[in-house]
Each structure stands twice: as C-alpha cells, then as structure tokens.
Amino acid sequence: xxxxxxxxxxxYVGSRLVPHLLSLGHDVRVLDLMLYTGAGLExxxxxxxxxxxEKRFALVRGDLRDAEKVRAALTGRDTVIHLAAISNDPTGDxxxxxxxxxxxxxVGMLLALAKEAGVKRLINASSSSVFGARTESEINExxxxxxxxxxxxxxxxxxWLVLSAAGPEFCAVNVRPATxxxxxxRQRFDLTVNKLTAxxxxxxxxxxxxxxxxRPNVGMTDMINLYALLVEVPAxxxxxxxxxxxxxxxxxxxxxxxxxxxxxxLGVEIKVTDTTDHRDYHISSDRIRRDLGYQPVSSIKQExxxxxxxxxxxxxxxxxxxxxxNMKFMQTGRDAGCHAFLAR
Numbered sequence: 001x002x003x004x005x006x007x008x009x010x011x012y013v014g015s016r017l018v019p020h021l022l023s024l025g026h027d028v029r030v031l032d033l034m035l036y037t038g039a040g041l042e043x044x045x046x047x048x049x050x051x052x053x054e055k056r057f058a059l060v061r062g063d064l065r066d067a068e069k070v071r072a073a074l075t076g077r078d079t080v081i082h083l084a085a086i087s088n089d090p091t092g093d094x095x096x097x098x099x100x101x102x103x104x105x106x107v108g109m110l111l112a113l114a115k116e117a118g119v120k121r122l123i124n125a126s127s128s129s130v131f132g133a134r135t136e137s138e139i140n141e142x143x144x145x146x147x148x149x150x151x152x153x154x155x156x157x158x159x160w161l162v163l164s165a166a167g168p169e170f171c172a173v174n175v176r177p178a179t180x181x182x183x184x185x186r187q188r189f190d191l192t193v194n195k196l197t198a199x200x201x202x203x204x205x206x207x208x209x210x211x212x213x214x215r216p217n218v219g220m221t222d223m224i225n226l227y228a229l230l231v232e233v234p235a236x237x238x239x240x241x242x243x244x245x246x247x248x249x250x251x252x253x254x255x256x257x258x259x260x261x262x263x264x265x266l267g268v269e270i271k272v273t274d275t276t277d278h279r280d281y282h283i284s285s286d287r288i289r290r291d292l293g294y295q296p297v298s299s300i301k302q303e304x305x306x307x308x309x310x311x312x313x314x315x316x317x318x319x320x321x322x323x324x325x326n327m328k329f330m331q332t333g334r335d336a337g338c339h340a341f342l343a344r
Contacts, residue, residue: 008084015040043185092151178246182220210275211253219298
C-alpha cells in the first residue's frame with residue numbers, strides 16, 4: 001500500500017482516480033483548491049464503500065502555490081500524482097502569468113518540497129499538446145515539442161523540472177496524455193468526445209467544426225489505470241522518462257462518426273461547419289506499450305456508451321452549466337507564492 005498525494009484530486013481525472021486508488025487499498029490524500037465545485041468529493045462520500053475508505057483518505061483544501069499547504073499535504077507521503085493545473089489551451093491563454101505560476105512555478109516548488117518531505121516517487125501529468133501541430137507520421141517521444149499555447153508551453157517546460165529532479169532516491173516520470181474522454185463526477189463537456197456526445201444525445205445533431213483535424217484521445221478508464229500502474233511499477237522502468245499516452249488518433253469527423261454509430265438508435269445527424277482552429281496532432285504510444293506492456297482496455301466507443309448511461313440517469317440535467325466548462329467557470333487569480341518560496 002502506498003501513501004499517495006493527488007494534487008488536483010477533485011478535478012476531472014482526479015475525481016475518478018481517487019476512488020480507484022482507494023479501491024486498490026492505497027492511503028490517499030488530496031490537495032485541491034476546489035475551483036470546480038465539490039462534485040468529486042460529494043461523489044466519493046456518497047460511494048457505498050466510503051465508510052471503509054474514509055479512514056484512508058484526507059483532504060487538504062488549498063492552493064498549489066501556497067508552500068505551507070503543500071508542505072502539509074506532503075507530510076508522510078511516499079508518492080505524488082500531480083494533476084493540478086490551469087487546464088486546456090483556451091483557459092491557459094486567458095492569462096499567461098497565471099498559467100506560468102500554476103503550471104510551471106508551482107511544479108518546481110512541489111518538487112523541492114516533495115524531496116524535502118522524503119517523497120520517493122512523483123508522477124507528473126503533462127500533455128500531448130506539447131507537440132503542437134505536426135505533419136510527421138510518427139509523433140513519438142523522440143520528437144522535439146513545439147508548443148503553440150501558454151498551456152502547452154508551460155507543460156513542456158515543466159517536464160524538464162521533473163526530469164532534472166529524478167535520481168536514485170527520487171523516481172520522477174512525465175506522462176503526456178491525449179485528450180481524455182468519458183464520465184467523471186466533476187464532468188467536463190468542453191472536451192471533444194464529451195461535447196459531441198452530449199450534443200448528439202440532446203439535439204440529435206453533432207456539429208463538427210472543420211473535421212479534418214486529428215485529435216488523439218484516451219478513455220478515462222485507461223487514464224486512471226495508468227496512474228495506478230505507475231504507482232507500482234519498478235522505478236527503473238520509468239525513472240527520468242517521458243511517455244506518450246493515447247491510443248486513438250482520429251480526425252474530428254471520424255470521432256463524430258464513431259459517436260453516431262454508438263448512438264445509432266437515435267438517428268443522429270452530423271453537420272460540418274467552417275473553423276479557424278486547425279490544430280492537428282496525433283501521437284504514438286508505442287513506447288508505453290513496449291516498455292510497460294500497457295494495453296488499452298477502453299475506447300472512445302466504450303466511453304461514449306458509459307457517458308450515455310450517466311446522462312440518461314439525469315445526473316447532469318443542465319449540460320450547459322458553467323461548471324462543466326473550464327474557461328467559463330474557473331475563478332482564480334495570480335498569486336506569487338511560489339516566487340516567495342524561491343526568494344526565501
């Protein structure tokens with residue numbers, strides 16, 4: 001059993017990862033500012049297994065840029081899964097300084113404090129968007145990143161911080177997930193598959209902007225499985241390394257067709273419009289298949305089916321509500337706490 005800190009543990013991925021880790025017997029602490037409502041915590045406490053899990057769970061409500069909150073969260077932990085971030089390209093572009101403070105400065109502080117606290121392993125969530133718009137047929141880890149946005153720029157730079165921290169007593173690894181799709185208690189409908197699925201279910205129409213852009217995707221089930229695997233895998237297999245993680249590289253129009261096929265009983269129509277967003281990227285995950293033996297257990301099709309069941313249950317009655325869209329809902333400002341830590 002590991003003693004794990006999950007930063008951003010009640011965000012989109014964290015709200016599914018935390019109960020998964022608890023179900024595997026780990027002791028889990030979450031550091032989260034709770035920017036996007038308390039839906040993840042509420043779902044955890046409503047789980048039938050909560051009475052068993054409660055004794056192995058703790059929450060530190062706080063900002064990743066607050067050194068004292070981070071210290072408190074790291075106390076007694078042996079593993080960190082770092083998910084907290086200003087997440088996605090549009091949200092990151094609102095304020096470069098804010099994005100740098102959270103997605104870069106805070107990573108450096110977290111690494112320093114983690115080593116100070118005796119943490120042995122840190123798993124860093126980067127992003128496949130670090131590659132930018134590429135035409136190469138093989139987008140693997142050997143290819144130099146060419147980030148196009150503030151979000152992807154600081155994700156790429158933070159990877160260097162993580163790798164420079166790696167050593168014999170501190171296992172550090174970067175993961176570059178594709179766009180994640182599927183259900184979470186802290187749901188997002190600003191992600192390609194989730195948005196198109198929601199539109200198909202309520203409008204019986206999928207509107208595709210452009211359509212020829214490729215977008216790599218990975219199912220939520222695979223994402224949480226990978227983080228759990230990285231907690232346990234021998235350090236020598238991952239220490240100081242970076243892994244792409246995404247198994248379905250489809251054009252947006254083809255994603256729409258996958259959704260249309262999965263919801264074939266609804267007679268969903270696809271409409272194509274013009275777009276100014278021509279970001280086009282795909283990734284190879286051959287390294288993680290080869291070196292860690294990871295094989296995907298989910299797919300866009302399966303995640304769409306799961307999301308359909310959840311939406312049919314009435315769990316998200318208003319999918320246009322602001323809390324399901326990062327750029328609409330996020331309310332946080334600049335905080336130079338990390339610089340204060342650096343300048344102490």
